[in-house]
Amino acid sequence: MRRSTLLIPLAVLAAVLAGLAGHLWSTRPGGDGDDGQVAEGPTVGGPFTLVASDGRTVTDRDFRGRWMLVFFGYTFCPDVCPTALANVALVLERLGPLAERLAPVFISIDPERDTPEVVGAYVRQFDPRIVGLTGTPERVRAAARAYRAFYRKVEPEAGEDADAYLVEHSAWLYLMGPDGTFVKVFPHASDPERVAAAIAEAMGEALPATSEASS
Numbered sequence: 001m002r003r004s005t006l007l008i009p010l011a012v013l014a015a016v017l018a019g020l021a022g023h024l025w026s027t028r029p030g031g032d033g034d035d036g037q038v039a040e041g042p043t044v045g046g047p048f049t050l051v052a053s054d055g056r057t058v059t060d061r062d063f064r065g066r067w068m069l070v071f072f073g074y075t076f077c078p079d080v081c082p083t084a085l086a087n088v089a090l091v092l093e094r095l096g097p098l099a100e101r102l103a104p105v106f107i108s109i110d111p112e113r114d115t116p117e118v119v120g121a122y123v124r125q126f127d128p129r130i131v132g133l134t135g136t137p138e139r140v141r142a143a144a145r146a147y148r149a150f151y152r153k154v155e156p157e158a159g160e161d162a163d164a165y166l167v168e169h170s171a172w173l174y175l176m177g178p179d180g181t182f183v184k185v186f187p188h189a190s191d192p193e194r195v196a197a198a199i200a201e202a203m204g205e206a207l208p209a210t211s212e213a214s215s
Helices: 010-022 082-100 115-122 135-148 190-202
Strands: 025-027 037-039 048-051 055-061 069-074 102-108 131-134 151-154 165-169 171-176 184-187
Touching: 010 102, 048 115, 048 135, 069 082, 069 190, 082 102, 082 171, 102 115, 102 135, 115 131, 171 190, 184 190
Parallel strands: 069 102, 102 131
Antiparallel strands: 025 037, 037 184, 048 055, 048 131, 069 171, 151 165, 171 184
């Protein structure tokens, strides 16, 4: 029986991150956590050099001047990643014109299977505005370390295809400011309406009125 991808509970993830990064996530008081979390301790985010679906080298500096919504996942992910990217697509839709100021970025943590072309085709299924990135194992590891993102390859069980492995990973959406600094982090399954509202608030804007609200 195959094991499913683990969405690490907050308490376990905090312990892992404490060991890896020397700090804990702290949840903003009030609500159910969908309005974002703030990090205490070492900086979250930093330089990265990865590859886009068209083969271009992309660095964190290419996104300066735009907000970023970053997620670490992989294209063979059975549940968490599709949920996260579907929600990102809904966030973009809800932001309306404000989405032009946001760069949604999907960084693969499975460079063995996720070529630039594979990642590009995958993210386009959800929204063509999502930027898919991958790279060498070393560069992916460096990017994940900068964002305090956890992942671990799970070897297939005896008798299974060697390429049918899963990857355990944390599942956060990181909101980064136009200058590349960390702003908020959201659980991957957060309500898109609330995530969009939090992003608009960070931008100093109000969400556009919906057709239902204006009718």
